[in-house]
Amino acid sequence: MIETVNLKKIYNQGKRFQVEAVIDANVVAENGEITVFVGPSGCGKTTLMSMVGQLLTPTKGRILIDNEDITSYSDGWKAVFRRENVGFIFQHINLLPNLNALENVMIPLMSHNVNPDEFRDPALQLLEVLGLAERAYFGVEQLSGGQQQRVAVARALITKPNIIIADEPLTFVDKESAKAITDYFGKLRDDGKTMLISSHVSNLTELADKTYLMKNGRIDESSAG
Amino acid sequence: MKLEKLIAVEAAGVALVLILLVILVDFTSYLGSSNQKDRISLYVEKEYAEGNITVVPGRIAFVRFNYSSYEPAILVLELVFQSWESTGYLNIRCNNRAIGPIFASPENSTVRLNVVSTSGAEWVEPLSSMFGLNEVTFESGLENGFIGLLSYKIKLRGSR
Amino acid sequence: MKNRFRNLANYALNCIKRYKVRTLVIIVSLSIAAFIFASVSFMKEGLVREGELSLKYAPDLTVQGMFAGRQSLINTSYIYYIQKTLGVKAVEERIWGYGNIGNTLLVIVGIDLDNPVVNPASAYPLVSGSFLDSQENNSVVIGKAVADLTGARVGSWLAILTESNQVRQYKVRGVFSSESSIYNADMILMSENDARLFFGIPEGKVTDLLVYTEDVNKAYYVTQLNFVAREISELPNVRVLTKDILLKAQETTYGARSGFFSITWFTVLVSAAIVAFNQTVVVGHESKFEVGLLKALGFSTSDIIQVRLIESLILGVLAGSIGIASGIFFDTVLGAPVFRDFLLGWAVLYPAFSVPVHISLQTVLITYAITIVPLLFATVVPSWLNATVDPDLAMRGARA
Numbered sequence: 159m160i161e162t163v164n165l166k167k168i169y170n171q172g173k174r175f176q177v178e179a180v181i182d183a184n185v186v187a188e189n190g191e192i193t194v195f196v197g198p199s200g201c202g203k204t205t206l207m208s209m210v211g212q213l214l215t216p217t218k219g220r221i222l223i224d225n226e227d228i229t230s231y232s233d234g235w236k237a238v239f240r241r242e243n244v245g246f247i248f249q250h251i252n253l254l255p256n257l258n259a260l261e262n263v264m265i266p267l268m269s270h271n272v273n274p275d276e277f278r279d280p281a282l283q284l285l286e287v288l289g290l291a292e293r294a295y296f297g298v299e300q301l302s303g304g305q306q307q308r309v310a311v312a313r314a315l316i317t318k319p320n321i322i323i324a325d326e327p328l329t330f331v332d333k334e335s336a337k338a339i340t341d342y343f344g345k346l347r348d349d350g351k352t353m354l355i356s357s358h359v360s361n362l363t364e365l366a367d368k369t370y371l372m373k374n375g376r377i378d379e380s381s382a383g
Numbered sequence: 384m385k386l387e388k389l390i391a392v393e394a395a396g397v398a399l400v401l402i403l404l405v406i407l408v409d410f411t412s413y414l415g416s417s418n419q420k421d422r423i424s425l426y427v428e429k430e431y432a433e434g435n436i437t438v439v440p441g442r443i444a445f446v447r448f449n450y451s452s453y454e455p456a457i458l459v460l461e462l463v464f465q466s467w468e469s470t471g472y473l474n475i476r477c478n479n480r481a482i483g484p485i486f487a488s489p490e491n492s493t494v495r496l497n498v499v500s501t502s503g504a505e506w507v508e509p510l511s512s513m514f515g516l517n518e519v520t521f522e523s524g525l526e527n528g529f530i531g532l533l534s535y536k537i538k539l540r541g542s543r
Numbered sequence: 544m545k546n547r548f549r550n551l552a553n554y555a556l557n558c559i560k561r562y563k564v565r566t567l568v569i570i571v572s573l574s575i576a577a578f579i580f581a582s583v584s585f586m587k588e589g590l591v592r593e594g595e596l597s598l599k600y601a602p603d604l605t606v607q608g609m610f611a612g613r614q615s616l617i618n619t620s621y622i623y624y625i626q627k628t629l630g631v632k633a634v635e636e637r638i639w640g641y642g643n644i645g646n647t648l649l650v651i652v653g654i655d656l657d658n659p660v661v662n663p664a665s666a667y668p669l670v671s672g673s674f675l676d677s678q679e680n681n682s683v684v685i686g687k688a689v690a691d692l693t694g695a696r697v698g699s700w701l702a703i704l705t706e707s708n709q710v711r712q713y714k715v716r717g718v719f720s721s722e723s724s725i726y727n728a729d730m731i732l733m734s735e736n737d738a739r740l741f742f743g744i745p746e747g748k749v750t751d752l753l754v755y756t757e758d759v760n761k762a763y764y765v766t767q768l769n770f771v772a773r774e775i776s777e778l779p780n781v782r783v784l785t786k787d788i789l790l791k792a793q794e795t796t797y798g799a800r801s802g803f804f805s806i807t808w809f810t811v812l813v814s815a816a817i818v819a820f821n822q823t824v825v826v827g828h829e830s831k832f833e834v835g836l837l838k839a840l841g842f843s844t845s846d847i848i849q850v851r852l853i854e855s856l857i858l859g860v861l862a863g864s865i866g867i868a869s870g871i872f873f874d875t876v877l878g879a880p881v882f883r884d885f886l887l888g889w890a891v892l893y894p895a896f897s898v899p900v901h902i903s904l905q906t907v908l909i910t911y912a913i914t915i916v917p918l919l920f921a922t923v924v925p926s927w928l929n930a931t932v933d934p935d936l937a938m939r940g941a942r943a
Contacts, residue, residue, distance in 0.1 A: 208933075213838075214934075214935040234844070234845070237838065237841065237844070237846075238843070240838070246839050252832075252938065254833065266841050267550065269550070269841045269842045269846050270547065271545075272546055272550075274553075317841070454645075457692070457694065480710070481710055483700075483702055483710055495695075495696070495698065495699040496699070497695040497701050497702070498704075499702070499704070500644065501649070501703055501705060502705060502706050502707070504704060506704065540692075540693070542645025542646075542647065543645035543647065
């Protein structure tokens with residue numbers, strides 16, 4: 159279970175352009191469920207999910223994973239936490255240029271004490287499931303936006319994380335890829351993965367076990383359901 | 384005009400001017416450095432004269448050769464004494480300066496002389512700007528002088 | 544751990560391949576700096592070593608005359624006083640001087656063939672012919688470079704027009720090539736009397752006096768040497784040079800000359816470091832984003848620093864190796880044109896391919912240090928700065 163307690167993030171605190179991106183967010187995401195955060199652009203969804211995924215340090219509040227407070231983890235332990243538990247799918251996709259699709263999928267393995275060659279077949283299988291078997295060796299620039307995002311999904315899953323955090327994963331994606339990804343999210347939930355997804359459109363809410371509405375950095379508590 | 388094109392044109396222009404200058408200097412003798420063709424490089428030896436001389440007392444045999452460069456040169460004389468009417472001393476001079484007597488005998492039939500200068504004066508140089516001739520003379524001493532036939536080679540080596 | 548390190552190394556190699564221009568610029572500029580440093584250092588060490596060898600048979604002290612602040616001839620009558628000094632074993636006269644042929648400077652040395660303190664034949668081993676005979680006047684033994692210049696060989700007659708416009712003839716008895724090639728190659732050896740006549744030095748005067756001190760153990764040698772030097776310095780119009788001073792003079796000369804090159808390679812090195820830093824910063828947005836992304840995907844700060852470290856080591860070692868190899872090739876095969884003339888300073892007589900070169904482990908290690916260390920700073924520091932920022936901020940900042 160993922161829980162946040164009065165989570166707060168202030169950018170440029172005490173300075174001229176101070177921004178309160180997330181204010182007193184209390185969230186509960188159960189294991190094996192899809193929790194969706196919906197809200198207009200700039201409402202704090204990405205900031206909230208980044209904090210949960212330990213990509214961003216909260217200004218205040220706590221984050222509990224299975225009742226363990228991970229908020230004050232050191233930089234090193236944060237890295238371990240991310241490596242062992244979390245897979246990220248970014249709004250802007252964020253594949254590394256000059257690498258092909260398969261190489262991008264296998265990047266997370268570089269920080270593990272494993273032989274990447276043993277994961278080549280699983281990586282190819284992931285790409286096949288996502289409909290990219292023939293494009294495994296294509297360069298990133300040779301893939302469409304939707305195809306790139308599917309590669310990013312495979313990348314998030316190669317290390318078999320328990321938690322998947324997807325920040326507006328369908329923003330730059332065509333309809334066909336959006337459907338493929340959405341269907342795959344459902345499958346992941348069936349496999350017991352815990353998923354946090356953010357979206358500024360409501361098309362992912364049909365998939366959600368729980369939905370939170372966010373506005374101006376705050377969570378509409380009554381929206382949880 | 385694009386910057387790259389301009390730079391290329393300028394570079395080509397400079398190269399063209401340089402090439403023309405080189406050609407001009409090479410073919411215009413009064414622009415070229417004087418005495419270029421006679422200049423000898425370091426460690427290089429060039430032959431300037433070769434022949435046979437019969438040496439008799441009272442007669443000076445001379446050999447002239449053309450070295451018109453002002454570059455200091457090292458004189459090399461290779462002498463082979465072919466026949467003796469009498470063993471004895473042979474006085475050798477270069478441009479009227481005595482190199483020294485050489486004793487010619489069957490035991491000493493081949494002589495190599497390397498003649499250098501550590502003074503301000505040089506052994507060989509253009510005698511006049513018109514003719515540039517140098518002269519090596521061979522003279523038998525009146526007493527104990529060598530009488531016979533010798534063959535010679537006069538060479539010069541560069542010294543810088 | 545082995546797999547993890549190997550994975551990071553593979554990633555580092557991949558980064559090198561990806562940023563081709565940056566890699567090339569860094570390698571080229573560091574290689575040039577390493578080449579200049581290595582080439583000059585190898586030559587400098589070779590020259591200093593040759594200098595040490597040339598002084599192997601040198602006397603412990605050399606006493607020269609001084610007049611009006613310049614070196615002048617010294618009276619042989621000083622021998623009596625010097626011989627009486629405590630610690631002095633033997634004193635020898637020496638006559639020597641210079642002669643210019645073309646623009647090449649020769650050294651003409653007259654040695655005592657009757658009672659030499661050091662056997663000259665061992666100081667000047669021959670490649671051909673025989674050594675001077677004390678019974679024979681007007682003979683010389685010449686250095687190999689003199690033979691190459693004049694064309695003289697064993698059996699030739701060397702006729703020299705002296706400074707006083709007199710012609711002196713010498714029979715070439717032998718050609719020597721001592722261990723110390725640079726210092727003795729341009730030398731003509733003759734008897735002391737012949738040298739006196741050659742230079743026109745009057746009786747009762749010589750160029751310098753060679754002083755040999757008593758054999759003592761190493762610990763006491765310097766003390767004795769300094770004592771003797773001080774005592775002799777009390778004599779009027781003399782200057783005393785110890786073996787030490789001569790060696791240091793050589794080192795200082797080459798040190799000073801090679802100092803010019805230090806400025807050059809240092810400038811190139813700083814440029815290379817600036818380029819590397821700049822490239823890391825400029826490639827920078829990309830690099831910052833990449834660091835943020837890698838952290839998001841599970842890399843720790845230490846992983847990222849390790850990657851940069853490995854990159855720097857690979858590039859630094861490669862550049863250092865290229866520089867060292869080029870330096871060795873330049874010095875030994877090409878004869879170090881331009882560098883050699885500047886470093887040697889005098890009119891270069893010696894054939895081009897024989898510049899003395901000494902490749903020491905110390906220079907090799909320093910060369911690697913100058914390529915690797917600045918690069919480490921130039922690449923690791925910016926990466927560390929990026930890696931300590933929250934990954935989300937790094938990615939957003941880079942994208943902005």
